[in-house]
Amino acid sequence: MLFTQLSGHVSRLSKQALMFVMFAASIFTTLPAHSASKTILVLGDSLSAEYGLVRGKGWVALLEQRLQQKNIAATVINASISGDTTSGGKARLATLLEKHHPDVLIIELGGNDALRGLPLKASEDNFKAMIEMAKAQRSKVLLAGMRIPPNYGPDYSERFFSLYEKLAKANKTALVPFLLEGVAEKDTLFQADRIHPLAEAHPAILNNVWPHLLPLLGK
Template sequence: MIRWLSFLWLILFSSQATCTQLLILGDSLSAGYQMPIEQAWPSLLPDALKKHDRTVSVINGSVSGDTTGNALARLPKLLKQHAPEYVLIELGANDGLRGFTPSIPKKNLVRIIDLISQSGGKPILMQIRIPPNYGQRYSRLFSAIYTNISDIKQVPLIPFFLEQVIIRPEWMKDDGLHPNAKAQPWIADTVARQIAPLLM
């Protein structure tokens, strides 16, 4: 009986040891804004990644309303607590909506990436864009932050999922800023397809 229990424990431990840990560091777009957390795309991501033969444990470290500065302040504790192998960074929308000078989120994102790398994790950056009503020049400068950081820090950059969601009104909440529950499975599948090749 003891040998059998030891064998079961070994199997359980081995399966956990081979499960990749992915931390999602984001804002309301990833936090399940105004919906049960189990409906949010990060909660659906493990099953979506299984379709790509990736066994991943997802920690959703997203907080609605977070700026890059807020997330940077929270990051050391998250890294120490979870020691993720990968961190998907979905941040910057709130910086842009508040009209922050682009250099502010850029500096914070670079620091976030450095902290992740120093912890032994691998950062993945998501492109963020802001509505065009903030002015073409500001929107262009803001979007360029992400390609610039990706090039300088040699970090993978994946597309902004909201661009494909916002064109479908039935997938958006009445505020015009947040995807609703209907959009979450599509977002999970899309993100899974984009990051699966990066999770080695």
């Protein structure tokens, strides 16, 4: 008789414990989206700084809008400066990482290095330093690849372009193969300087970034 009573008591406790676990689980699965919010830091040059555009029309602003539309909790910090080089990005990055603690760092730099004919080894070293700084802060890195016109000869231009893939493989980072894919070959999508895309081109630029960014956000 006593054993039966004890068994019934234990059974009731087990049911209560199970109900508590299920209740606790329901709380965690219904936590607001901001509890898992990510921070994306964009370190770029004029292509990301909305040079010549109305504010809010560049691909970084469009990225923020798309994240909201897709109900992906993420904050986008645009730390891009027109004319910036890999050297300038490297100099600024430590402070930015300390301030924002990004989950993802998008590095969109290098074009100005190449247009100035700077040594590729210097650019490579700067990229490596930025990647190492980001990884030390446990930030995932997405490199945005760039091509340049063959002003300095096809050899330099091709070695510059291949530098991004080389860095991505060596450092195990994500890569946008070419940021201006589908844009660069269309003159009508550029401003008068033939360097900076018009606002109409920036949705395509975002589409080049988007599939490589999503996995870094766990999507």
